[in-house]
Amino acid sequence: xxxxxxxxxxxxxxxxxxxxxxxxxxxxxxxxxxxxxxxxxxxxxxxxxxxxxxxxxxxxxxxxxxxxxxxxxxxxxxxxxxxxxxxxxxxxxxxxxxxxxxxxxxxxxxxxxxxxxxxxxxxxxxxxxxxxxxxxxxxxxxxxxxxxxxxxxxxxxxxxxxxxxxxxxxxxxxxxxxxxxxxxxxxxxxxxxx
Amino acid sequence: xxxxxxxxxxxxxxxxxxxxxxxxxxxxxxxxxxxxxxxxxxxxxxxxxxxxxxxxxxxxxxxxxxxxxxxxxxxxxxxxxxxxxxxxxxxxxxxxxxxxxxxxxxxxxxxxxxxxxxxxxxxxxxxxxxxxxxxxxxxxxxxxxxxxxxxxxxxxxxxxxxxxxxxxxxxxxxxxxxxxxxxxxxxxxxxxxxxxxxxxxxxxxxxxxxxxxxxxxxxxxxxxxxxxxxxxxxxxxxxxxxxxxxxxxxxxxxxxxxxxxxxxxxxxxxxxxxxxxxxxxxxxxxxxxxxxxxxxxxxxxxxxxxxxxxxxxxxxxxxxxxxxxxxxxxxxxxxxxx
Numbered sequence: 001x002x003x004x005x006x007x008x009x010x011x012x013x014x015x016x017x018x019x020x021x022x023x024x025x026x027x028x029x030x031x032x033x034x035x036x037x038x039x040x041x042x043x044x045x046x047x048x049x050x051x052x053x054x055x056x057x058x059x060x061x062x063x064x065x066x067x068x069x070x071x072x073x074x075x076x077x078x079x080x081x082x083x084x085x086x087x088x089x090x091x092x093x094x095x096x097x098x099x100x101x102x103x104x105x106x107x108x109x110x111x112x113x114x115x116x117x118x119x120x121x122x123x124x125x126x127x128x129x130x131x132x133x134x135x136x137x138x139x140x141x142x143x144x145x146x147x148x149x150x151x152x153x154x155x156x157x158x159x160x161x162x163x164x165x166x167x168x169x170x171x172x173x174x175x176x177x178x179x180x181x182x183x184x185x186x187x188x189x190x191x192x193x194x
Numbered sequence: 195x196x197x198x199x200x201x202x203x204x205x206x207x208x209x210x211x212x213x214x215x216x217x218x219x220x221x222x223x224x225x226x227x228x229x230x231x232x233x234x235x236x237x238x239x240x241x242x243x244x245x246x247x248x249x250x251x252x253x254x255x256x257x258x259x260x261x262x263x264x265x266x267x268x269x270x271x272x273x274x275x276x277x278x279x280x281x282x283x284x285x286x287x288x289x290x291x292x293x294x295x296x297x298x299x300x301x302x303x304x305x306x307x308x309x310x311x312x313x314x315x316x317x318x319x320x321x322x323x324x325x326x327x328x329x330x331x332x333x334x335x336x337x338x339x340x341x342x343x344x345x346x347x348x349x350x351x352x353x354x355x356x357x358x359x360x361x362x363x364x365x366x367x368x369x370x371x372x373x374x375x376x377x378x379x380x381x382x383x384x385x386x387x388x389x390x391x392x393x394x395x396x397x398x399x400x401x402x403x404x405x406x407x408x409x410x411x412x413x414x415x416x417x418x419x420x421x422x423x424x425x426x427x428x429x430x431x432x433x434x435x436x437x438x439x440x441x442x443x444x445x446x447x448x449x450x451x452x453x454x455x456x457x458x459x460x461x462x463x464x465x466x467x468x469x470x471x472x473x474x475x476x477x478x479x480x481x482x483x484x485x486x487x488x489x490x491x492x493x494x495x496x497x498x499x500x501x502x503x504x505x506x507x508x509x510x511x512x513x514x515x516x517x518x519x520x521x522x523x524x525x526x527x528x529x530x531x532x
Binding site: 006009010014035036038039040042043046047112113116117118124125127128130131132133134136137138148152155156157159160162163166167 | 196197198200201202205206208209210212213214231232234235236238239240242243244246247248249250251260262265371372
């Protein structure tokens with residue numbers, strides 16, 4: 001059974017991940033830190049919501065994001081205020097960052113399919129066998145004649161990429177780049193293994 | 195990049211939980227790992243994505259075991275386009291022969307199993323006017339037939355097929371990702387994997403009510419070249435008439451109301467009298483006729499036993515001062531005299 005808080009987090013917060021990441025990328029000069037920032041924001045939102053569930057989840061999420069960025073700018077002095085511009089910049093209208101809704105099941109299905117299609121062929125096949133044909137990891141391993149660890153690795157990678165595509169934190173070009181990179185490194189690994 | 199390492203760890207836990215070898219010790223270790231919020235949020239996020247991938251099953255309906263639709267070719271699965279050859283899999287990742295042998299023996303097993311209850315043209319079931327009937331299917335699914343309805347059931351290794359020849363039926367579909375459950379109503383095909391829905395066929399077209407899971411409606415006469423199938427999720431009602439498919443999302447109680455016939459009751463809320471009468475007429479050999487056009491739009495509400503037309507008519511007489519005249523199995527309704 002999933003905790004109600006987790007369900008809330010998933011529906012009300014993760015649904016805005018695309019907008020959040022666009023917001024962070026736009027404001028924060030160092031892109032490499034966006035993943036960390038996002039995580040930090042999620043932690044703050046989740047912990048605050050555990051005490052008292054905010055009514056307007058989306059604006060709460062963005063207020064949290066804004067406060068976190070402001071804290072960082074003030075305390076860490078990693079970035080100069082000039083680099084980020086005035087703190088007012090943090091108040092970009094939330095709706096400017098393309099409003100997102102939790103999609104209807106039909107569109108979601110389409111997005112899942114699109115996310116799935118972007119995986120590398122191996123990842124894609126393993127995920128299909130496990131999730132659609134509902135073979136166990138063991139069965140997948142024996143059918144593909146690989147060890148279970150390899151199956152696990154594909155699934156773990158697959159689910160991370162799907163999460164990125166699905167919650168929209170990756171732009172299409174970035175996603176393609178990553179998928180290509182994954183496929184590339186997979187090929188390399190394959191050569192080592194074979 | 196601490197957060198990326200956490201995400202990797204979360205993915206590893208998620209997949210290990212899925213591995214089928216999960217001990218109490220693993221659970222304890224996992225619970226401990228999940229304690230910090232940083233870990234928890236990362237895990238929730240991936241678990242949500244993992245759950246989403248289950249939706250692929252809806253798209254997988256109709257794909258043979260061992261087949262994997264190529265990217266962007268979902269509509270070209272054998273199910274959508276039976277004549278199309280789908281042989282070319284992603285290069286370099288062909289399943290080894292053992293896989294094919296496995297599939298082949300599985301298919302043979304299914305065929306042998308099916309042979310017991312498979313008749314060439316399928317089994318036929320029908321209900322009389324006013325009756326309902328539950329029909330258990332060999333695959334574990336259950337069909338409930340509404341009044342004056344007729345279905346033909348055909349279970350094959352590739353497909354579970356129910357032809358709705360007339361009337362309405364409610365389907366509780368047993369999960370089987372490898373064999374899509376298809377309800378054909380005229381030229382419409384309603385496809386489901388593990389779900390609950392009803393299909394009704396009348397002179398106005400086909401209506402589909404989904405109470406659980408997702409179904410896919412394939413509209414048209416098999417010329418599926420450009421038409422995109424419509425996906426209908428739980429809580430939705432789709433009407434198909436002529437070339438169009440109209441999908442409405444309804445609150446749960448309203449959806450339930452469309453299916454109230456299963457309990458033997460018709461439930462009306464603000465329903466025009468003409469519609470209520472048409473509904474009752476499905477359940478009785480008597481005919482209720484509205485003689486005064488002005489009555490047709492009168493809104494009525496209430497729960498009525500579907501087979502008790504007399505009680506319905508009596509309530510109309512008492513509640514709305516409607517005059518009912520009974521002759522030769524016809525009940526004529528007239529507006530009150532001024």
